[in-house]
Amino acid sequence: METIKLTQYSHGAGCGCKISPAVLETILHSDAPKTIFPELLVGNESKDDAAVFDLGDGTCVVSTTDFFMPIVDDPATFGAIASVNAISDIYAMGGEPIMAIAILGWPINKIPAEVAKGVLEGSRKVCLEAEIPLAGGHSIDCPEPVFGLAVTGKLKKENLKRNDTARVNSLLYLTKPIGIGIVTTAQKKGIVQQAHYQRAVDSMLTLNWLGAEIGKLPYVSAMTDVTGFGLLGHLYEVCEGSNLSAEITFSKIPTFDFLDIYLDQKSIPGGTIRNWDSYGSKISAITEKQKVILADPQTSGGLLIVVDEDKQTEFEATMLQHNYSLRPFGRLVPKTKTVIEVK
Numbered sequence: 001m002e003t004i005k006l007t008q009y010s011h012g013a014g015c016g017c018k019i020s021p022a023v024l025e026t027i028l029h030s031d032a033p034k035t036i037f038p039e040l041l042v043g044n045e046s047k048d049d050a051a052v053f054d055l056g057d058g059t060c061v062v063s064t065t066d067f068f069m070p071i072v073d074d075p076a077t078f079g080a081i082a083s084v085n086a087i088s089d090i091y092a093m094g095g096e097p098i099m100a101i102a103i104l105g106w107p108i109n110k111i112p113a114e115v116a117k118g119v120l121e122g123s124r125k126v127c128l129e130a131e132i133p134l135a136g137g138h139s140i141d142c143p144e145p146v147f148g149l150a151v152t153g154k155l156k157k158e159n160l161k162r163n164d165t166a167r168v169n170s171l172l173y174l175t176k177p178i179g180i181g182i183v184t185t186a187q188k189k190g191i192v193q194q195a196h197y198q199r200a201v202d203s204m205l206t207l208n209w210l211g212a213e214i215g216k217l218p219y220v221s222a223m224t225d226v227t228g229f230g231l232l233g234h235l236y237e238v239c240e241g242s243n244l245s246a247e248i249t250f251s252k253i254p255t256f257d258f259l260d261i262y263l264d265q266k267s268i269p270g271g272t273i274r275n276w277d278s279y280g281s282k283i284s285a286i287t288e289k290q291k292v293i294l295a296d297p298q299t300s301g302g303l304l305i306v307v308d309e310d311k312q313t314e315f316e317a318t319m320l321q322h323n324y325s326l327r328p329f330g331r332l333v334p335k336t337k338t339v340i341e342v343k
Contacts, residue, residue: 004073004075004111004112004115005073006070006072006073006074006075006078006111006115006145007070007071007072007073007187007188008073010069010070010144010145039053039054039055039056040052040053040054041053041054041060041157041160042093042160042162046162046163046164046241047163047164047237047241048093048162048163048164048224049064049088049089049092049093049163049224049225050062050063050064050089050090050092050093050095050151050153051063051064052093052095052155052160054157058156058157058158059154059155059156059157060095060154060155060156060157060160061152061153061154062090062093062095062152062153062154062155063150063151063152063153064086064089064090064150064151064153065086065103065148065149065150065151066082066085066086066089066148066149066151067082067086067103067105067146067147067148067149068082068085068146068147068148068299069144069145069146070145070147071184071204071299072184072187072201074118075115075116075117075118075119075121075122076118076119076121076122076125077122077201077205078119078122078145078147079118079119079120079121079122079123079126079147080122080123080125080126080205081122081201081204081205081299081300082119082123082147082148082149083100083122083123083126083127083148083149084126084204084205084206084207084208084300085148085204085227085299085300086100086148086149086150086151087100087126087127087130087132087149087151087207087208088207088208088211088225088227088300088301088303089151089225090151090152090153090211091207091208091209091210091211091212091225091303092161092208092211092223092224092225092303093153093155093160093161093162093211093215093223094155094159094160094161094211094212094214094215094216094223095153095154095155095159095160095211095212095215096153096154096155096212097130097132097151097152097153098132098152098153098154099132099133099135099151099152100123100127100132100133100134100135100149100150100151100152101134101135101136101137101138101149101150101151102120102123102134102136102137102138102139102147102148102149103137103138103146103147103148103149103150104116104119104120104137104138104139104140104146104147105139105140105141105142105144105145105146105147106139106140106141106142106145106146107141107142107143107144107145108141111145116145119145119147120134123147123149126205126207129207130207130209132151134149155212155215156215158218159215159216160215161211161214161215161220161222161223162222162223162241163222163223163224163234163237163238163241164222164237164238164240164241164242165221165222165241165242166221166222166238166239166241166242166244166306166332167221167222167242167306167308167332168244168332168333168334169309169331169332169333170221170222170306170307170308170309170331170332171306171307171308171309171312171328171330171331172235172246172248172304172305172306172307172328172329172330172331172332173303173304173305173307173315173326173327173328173329174226174231174253174254174302174303174304174305174326174329175208175210175302175303175305175324175326176203176206176226176254176298176301176302176303177203177254177255177256177302178226178230178231178253178254178255178256178293178294178296178298178301178302179200179255179256179259179293179296180200180203180204180296180297180298180299180300180301181230181268181269181271181272181296181297181298181299182256182259182262182263182267182268182269182292182293182296183196183197183199183200183256183259183262183267184200184269184299185262185267185268185269186262186265186267189265189267191262191265191267192262193258193261196256196258196261199256200256203300203302204299204300205300206300208225208302208303210303210319210322210324211223211225211303213322214303214305217315217318219307219308219310219311219314219315220305220306220307220308220315221306221307221308222238222242222306223303223304223305223306224237224238224303224304225301225302225303225304226298226301226302226303226304227297227298227299227300227301228271228275228297228298228299229275229278229279229297230271230272230275230294230295230296230297230298231253231294231295231296231298231304232275232276232279232283232294232295232340233275233278233279233295234304235248235304235340236279236282236283236339236340238304238306238332239332239339239340240339242332243335244332244333244334244335245332245333245334245335245336245338245339245340245341246330246331246332246333246339246340246341247330247331247333247340247341247343248329248330248340248341248342248343249329249330249342249343250286250290250294250342250343252327252328252329252330253293253294253329253330254302254329255293259293260289263289263292263293268292268296269296269297271296271297272291272292272295272296272297273295275295275297276291276295279339280295282338282339282340283338283339283340283342284338284340284341284342286342290342294342305326306332307328309331312328
C-alpha cells in the first residue's frame with residue numbers, strides 16, 4: 001500500500017485546529033435561563049479541562065472529550081498523540097482515567113480503512129499504558145481524518161483541581177516545554193530536523209499521569225493543561241477565573257532550545273495569530289519572538305501548576321521523587337489591568 005501522509009489530508013493540525021478563544025466565547029454564550037445542577041461541580045462556566053460530577057459519597061466522575069486532525073503522518077503515532085492529549089484532561093483535574101471511547105471521522109473514499117486501523121492501534125497502546133480500556137466508540141464518513149477520545153475518570157472530591165481557584169502569590173510551574181506548534185508546522189513545510197521533530201513527538205506522547213499525584217497535594221490551588229490556546233491563553237483563563245494577574249519571566253519558561261531555527265524560517269502556525277487576536281490586549285508589551293512562542297498552540301502539552309509559595313521546596317522535592325525537575329517561571333499577583341506581565 002502506498003505510504004499515506006495524513007497531514008496532507010487536513011487543513012489544520014492537532015490542537016491548532018481549535019476554535020479561537022474569542023470565537024468560542026460567542027459559540028458558548030447563551031441567553032437561555034441557566035439550569036442549576038448542584039452535583040455538577042465543574043461545567044462550562046469555568047472553561048476548565050473536564051466536567052466534574054459529585055456522586056455524593058466523596059467521589060466524583062470526571063468526563064471529557066478531545067479530538068483533532070492529524071498532527072503527524074504516521075497513523076499509529078497520530079492515534080497515540082490524540083489519545084494522550086484527551087486523557088490529559090482527566091489528569092489536569094487531579095483525577096485518574098478509568099475508561100475511554102473512541103471518536104473517528106474518516107474520508108473512506110480517500111484513505112484506506114487499514115490506515116484508520118493503525119490509528120486505533122496507536123490509541124489502544126496508549127490506553128494500555130494508562131491502564132484503561134478503549135471500550136468502544138463511534139465513527140463517521142468525514143471529509144478530513146479526525147480522531148480523539150471521550151474519557152471518563154474519577155477522583156476524590158478533596159483532590160479536585162480547578163483552573164479558577166488559584167491563590168494570590170502562588171508560583172507557576174510547567175511540566176513540558178512549549179513550541180510544539182512551531183515544530184509541527186516546520187514538519188509540514190518539510191524543513192524540520194528529524195532529531196528536533198522526534199523530541200516534539202516524544203513530548204506529545206508523554207502521559208500527564210503526574211496530575212493524579214498532584215491532585216493529592218493540598219498546597220496546589222489550581223491546575224490545567226496547556227493545549228491549543230497556548231501558554232498565555234491557558235494562564236489567562238487561570239487569572240481571569242481566579243480574579244488575579246500573573247507576572248512571568250520569559251527566560252524561565254520551559255521551551256524547546258531549537259525554536260529560533262524555525263522562527264527564522266517563519267514556521268508559525270495560523271492558530272498563533274488567532275490566539276493572540278483573542279487575548280493579546282490583556283498582555284503586556286512583548287517582542288514578536290515572545291508572542292509567537294507564548295501564543296503557540298500546543299498539542300498534548302504539559303500541566304500548568306499553581307503552588308503556594310511557602311511550599312516551593314516541598315513541592316519541588318516531591319516532583320523530583322517522580323523524576324520531574326521543575327522550577328517556577330512566574331507568580332500570581334493581585335488583579336491589575338494587565339492580566340499577564342511578561343518580563
